[in-house]
Amino acid sequence: MFVKSAIPLLLLPSLTSLTLGHSFLEKVWANGVEYAAWDPNAGSLGTPYPNNIPSWYTTNVGGNPLKPVKANTNDIICALNASPANISIPINAGSALTVKWWQAGIPFPTSHWGPIIDYIAACNGPCSKVDPSSLKFVKIAQRAWIDNSTYAEGFWATNQMIASNGTWAIEIPSGLKAGEYVVRHELIALHVAFEAIGKGPYYTDGAEFYPQCVSIKVGGFGTKKITGGVGAKSLYRGDEPGLAINIHTTPNHADYVSPGPAIWWGA
Ligand SMILES: *[C@@H]1O[C@H](CO)[C@@H](O)[C@H](O)[C@H]1NC(C)=O
Ligand SMILES: *[C@@H]1O[C@H](CO)[C@@H](O)[C@H](O)[C@H]1NC(C)=O
Ligand SMILES: CC(=O)N[C@H]1CO[C@H](CO)[C@@H](O)[C@@H]1O
Ligand SMILES: [Cu+2]
Secondary structure (H helix, E strand, O other), rough: OOOOOOHHHHHHHHOOOOOOOOOOOOEEOOEEEEEOOOHHHHHHHOOOOOOOOOOOOOOOHOOOOOHHHHHHHHHHOOOOOOOOOOOEOOOOEOEEEEEEEOOEEEEOOOOOOEEEEEEEEEEOOOOHOHHHHHEEEEEEEEEEEEEEOOOOOOOOHHHHHHHHOOOEEEEEEOOOOEEEEEEEEEEEEOOOOOHHHHOOOOOOOOOOOEEEEEEEOOOOOOOOOOOOEHHHHHHHOOOOOOOOHHHHHHOOOOOOOOOOOOEOOOO
């Protein structure tokens, strides 16, 4: 939220609601096939939501973050006013779903240090028809602090994603049972997470959540069935040690604990 547009807003009357510098998915790859992702900025200017992309619809113009105050609302599930993609893309269990973040010439602001966490939920039928609030997510991957290099806050998963020009590979668990699933991929930025220290759950300020959802279809003969997942509205409160934290005091965060549940046994 610190990033301001350098472009005089008077020159861009139709874009005055955009906060440039935050981000959303530009592309997705699965089984060697490239797919476009949904561009909410184009959507706000009249581009219809396509019926042949796997990333979910959202009205999140500017790719803005959700604050802890939204952690128990529908928006935390798959971004602001999200609804399901019309297709679920084929992918083999055990292979990578690769996503790419990009907006306004950058993947994501480097000042937005924090973890990258991936979840998966079974749709129990076509994901295009699923009620988002019925999805029960399990955590399949997380990466947070990496080392004490580069910044006074250290080098984090978000910095690694930026260094890879916005791309991030999400391994779909091997042996996952055939069916349609929603992958909930999320960046969490901690640069202003200190604002929530001592404020209790669901505070108006603090850590920034950037969820994005992609619908996939797994084939094959896997046997791992997802059990024990939780609704996305129960993932975070905002006052966990990994969310209400001042990361600016040291580049060493080896003791950092990512928020949310433990990694699923099947991942
Ligand atoms: C970074 O960590 C290394 C050990 O991995 C340590 O030797 C070095 O002093 C640390 N640097 C800072 C600035 O804390
Ligand atoms: C980084 O990504 C942008 C947006 O997709 C692309 O135009 C550019 O060519 C990429 N740069 C490199 C070095 O791959
Ligand atoms: C034909 C069809 O079902 N289109 C849907 C595609 O996805 C968007 C976003 O969820 C829906 O609004 C459309 O109804
Ligand atoms: Cu921000």
